[in-house]
Amino acid sequence: MIAAQSDRLPWHHADWDRLIVCYRLARVPHAIAVAGSAGLGKSAFACRFARALLCLSPLPDGDGCGRCRGCALEAAGSHPDHYIVQPEKDAGGPIKIDQIRQLIDFLMRSSQYGGFRVALVDPADRMTVSAANSLLKTLEEPPAAAVLLLVASALSQLPATLRSRCRRVQLKPPAAGLARDWLATHYPDAIDLLALAGGMPLRAIAYAQAGVGERYTALVADLVAIAHNRQSPVLAAQSWTGIGLRAWIELLQLALAGLARVAVTDCDADRIPSGAQLHMLSQAIDCSHLHDYIEQVTAIRRAADQPLNEQLAIEDLLIGWRTAVRGARAQTMG
Ligand SMILES: [Zn+2]
Structure with missing residues (x-):
């Protein structure tokens, strides 16, 4: 999936606000599954929340400030409390059990900067069955101040026992008018492809680019x-x-x-x-x-x-x- 033009996508607002309320109440779920069709910006949503968690002084709307040491390290891809798991070879390949074991090691360590440790598995539906099962024990007894973000188009492919331990954020396609307005600003060439893309704005952009x-x-x-x-x-x-x-x-x-x-x-x-x-x-x-x-x-x-x-x-x-x-x-x- 292409990178979002902006990670503050207007059709994410309601889901974003709900998570930020959890954050303010110090009730951030240990595991969050960000689900929804391809082309809705699931990865952008998860990365945005990871940035918010790693920021030392978040903005009033909950976003990372972009200026503190936490934000700078995250932007450079070198924050020691941020861990990303993706398929090793190509985007369509599997995420293997060894990768998830390393992820679990990361979650069990203590935080380097005293805040959250944030791990992202994207796409989580690419985990092999044994990889997904190896996460279960960690989610049954979640380490403190560690947040696991699972991004998946096909959430049903994850074991039910794993899904049931995650807070689910189900992103939905925007109304047609909102999608068209947003594309008009960010990628007008993709407007005509919106119907072909099933109403998913980022998929329409990917179609236009390809x-x-x-x-x-x-x-x-x-x-x-x-x-x-x-x-x-x-x-x-x-x-x-x-x-x-x-x-x-x-x-x-x-x-x-x-x-x-x-x-x-x-x-x-x-x-x-x-x-x-x-x-x-x-x-x-x-x-x-x-x-x-x-x-x-x-x-x-x-x-x-x-x-x-x-x-x-x-x-x-x-x-x-x-x-x-x-x-x-x-x-x-x-
Ligand atoms: Zn910051």
Whole structure:
């Protein structure tokens, strides 16, 4: 996930204020799970709270002052009472038990600066089962003045016993108007991608930065051309070589989600990118064939972590798309 433009995101206010009240009452939870969909700024929220806890003289709204020794060390990434655990190799990799054992050692030590020790696990849903279980004992008997922040899009993947020992902060998507206003100030190019991003402002920015909008439009055009026999799946697949199978399937899933939405409610067509084309496509395929095809795509997405031939897999999926449309047409004619 991209860094937030500002970590004071307006849709965090209510959750932020509740945590700051705990802080003022000296009732900061020992473990906090920051949950919510990707693109809401969960990491930004957790980091902001970590800064607040490490600051020696927080501002009236609870934020770190940005000037004290605690804030300076935190900003430099060298605060001895701050510990961050992330996947070792790549963002999609696991967080292993050895990493969590080191984290537990950190939590058990005494504070170097006499304040809180703050540990962040991000993303916590990348912990292996044994890593997550190894945290349990620590949370059952939490060390004093230590705060563990777990950031997770898929909180349900953590063991229930672990979840039940955390205070949950569930970030919710902002209202559409608020999201658009915020993007207008921070990243106007991403406004048109907000619907595609499911209303998640930071995801819309990530899409804009990665050129997802243009690719999405091109893919919908391919799906239309294939459905109307104006393009062969094999030739269409060639034009997508090099994008990466996972990225391409995510794009296809976005297009299919849009198609499913338009198929169910006509009125949404003008609210999502390429809505008119999707509306046209929704006339070419019925819900049952669309559903089966979406299942097929989901299954291949699951296998996309295995080494598959990218070109062949894209070809297969586009041929599958043509088959689904033809199947729907044959059924209508029959
Ligand atoms: Zn400070």
